[in-house]
Amino acid sequence: MQSSSTVQTKPNGPVAAVFLAAGIGSFVLGLFVVLNEVSTDISNFLKFDANYGLGSGVGPLSGKAILGILAFLVSWLVLGLLFRGREVRFGPILTIALILVAAGFLLTFPPVFEIFLPKEA
């Protein structure tokens, strides 16, 4: 059996692309969770169920989820084309992806996103 260092493997670009896209999707979802708290106008915009007929009774969660999913899919497509067939520096990309995922976790945590609630007069 050959050792790992001598075995030729596929370039890591496509995998780096989907990892980074997962980070971007997580962050965008978290961002819209916060924006939903910040502004009533944004909260109303995020009601994709009522505004665009995407479900019924889901409320702003429909917009937050759909925009997060779109961010994941679109960034995966764009990064996939950019990194196609390339061996990229995986360490820094993984670090950025993990920071974005951590931000996604944090921004969906109620004690964190409630910090952005408008102050009552």
Add this chain to the structure above:
Amino acid sequence: MELTDRELWTLIHGMGLGAVFLLAFGGGLASLWSLRSKLVTEEGLAERTPRLLIGTTVMAVVSWLTVIVGAWVVYPWYRAAPPEGLDLAVQSDALREFPRYWLLAGEKTAEWHKFGMEWKEHVAFLAPFLATAVAVAVLYYGAQLAHRGDIRRALLIFFTLAFAAAGIAGLFGALITKAAPVA
């Protein structure tokens, strides 16, 4: 013995898809952990790789199905608004049909919504992103993963984070359903 439509969908969302997700995670994690060129022969890799691919793909597909069913089928029943005139400050039998409002009406139960549901409904959506990234990487590299320690370690981290996101959502889902069932 009978299940209402709502109980059936809640069961599919929580126990059906949730249980498959947990099983797929256990199998996938063990396979990923041991998929190292120094630990397994080429024959061993050929035998384990399809199982790993099935485990990670099932986990990704199930995580998407779980959040879609959760958000677009079960959640609207949870957050349905009571008719006008119903006292929202008293945990009455009539208010029980509107779980979000019933929880908020009680001092001891309000945090199940304010903290539990508010976190659960959002954090759950991270699981399919992370699980999809893992499944795509396994599909792309296949047995070559045994020779890519950097990718395999990243997969283990993402896989565990996907499980954590789904676990938080699942735990709060079970506890909230116990406090105020959607039925």
